[in-house]
Amino acid sequence: MPSTPFPALRALALALTLTLxxxxxxxAIAQQATGNLAPDxxxxxxxxxxxxxxxxxxxxxxxxxxxxxxxxxxxxxPHLQAMYDALKDQGFVVLSVSTDxxxxxxKVKPLVKAKRLTFPVVLDKxxxxxSQYNPAKTLPYTVLIDRQGRVAKVHQGYNPxxxxxxxxxxxxxxxxxx
Numbered sequence: 001m002p003s004t005p006f007p008a009l010r011a012l013a014l015a016l017t018l019t020l021x022x023x024x025x026x027x028a029i030a031q032q033a034t035g036n037l038a039p040d041x042x043x044x045x046x047x048x049x050x051x052x053x054x055x056x057x058x059x060x061x062x063x064x065x066x067x068x069x070x071x072x073x074x075x076x077x078p079h080l081q082a083m084y085d086a087l088k089d090q091g092f093v094v095l096s097v098s099t100d101x102x103x104x105x106x107k108v109k110p111l112v113k114a115k116r117l118t119f120p121v122v123l124d125k126x127x128x129x130x131s132q133y134n135p136a137k138t139l140p141y142t143v144l145i146d147r148q149g150r151v152a153k154v155h156q157g158y159n160p161x162x163x164x165x166x167x168x169x170x171x172x173x174x175x176x177x178x
Contacts, residue, residue: 034154038063038145041129043097043122046109051122053145056093060173061145062166063095065130068107072158073140077115079163083170084119090174091147094119099130099139142166146173 038061042052053061064080066073084094096117098108102125112121124130127137134141142155144166153169155162 034151036151037149038143038151039132041132043124043129045120045122046112051095051120053095056095057149058147059091059093060147060170061093061095061143062170063097063133063143063145065097065099065124065134065139065141065143067099067139068104068111069100070139075160076140076158076163077117079166081115081117081119083163083167087167087170087174088119092170092174096121097124097129098122099124099127099137101125101127144169144173147176 038053040052040054042050045051053063062080062083064076066077080094080096084092096119098105098121100108100123105123105125108121108123130137130141133143138156140155140158143151144153144155146152152173155166
């Protein structure tokens with residue numbers, strides 16, 4: 001971290017880094033599951049129906065962990081919807097996992113409706129699933145899963161333009177690239 005004449009700012013930056021679990025794409029956090037089978041799970045969707053990852057076997061799955069209070073998550077959502085709309089007929093699904101706790105879970109369905117999201121959205125109120133995939137709980141956090149159920153790529157955070165690289169990775173998986 002660069003030196004600053006303001007020790008309080010330096011301490012705040014360090015605290016934010018540790019709290020948010022900031023990591024680089026090559027870090028152990030980002031690479032820990034790549035190549036492994038994605039652990040199956042079952043959660044309830046926003047209409048209280050059970051949804052399992054295994055329901056999408058044979059599809060390319062973009063599993064996105066997010067929360068209603070996460071600004072970068074909200075910026076990323078329209079791009080995920082556009083990608084889903086363009087590629088869903090080719091065997092692609094966005095599986096959106098809200099990590100909002102029980103206190104904030106009631107905000108998820110209205111937000112999904114307001115943003116006109118049409119991909120599946122499930123609730124991980126006790127963070128059991130996010131803990132399996134993303135122990136640091138960095139948000140947004142995206143896991144690309146190939147047709148064989150293996151984790152192909154992990155993305156942490158969101159910056160404008162990330163959706164271009166992510167779409168290229170999804171298209172490569174749809175075309176059968178490893």
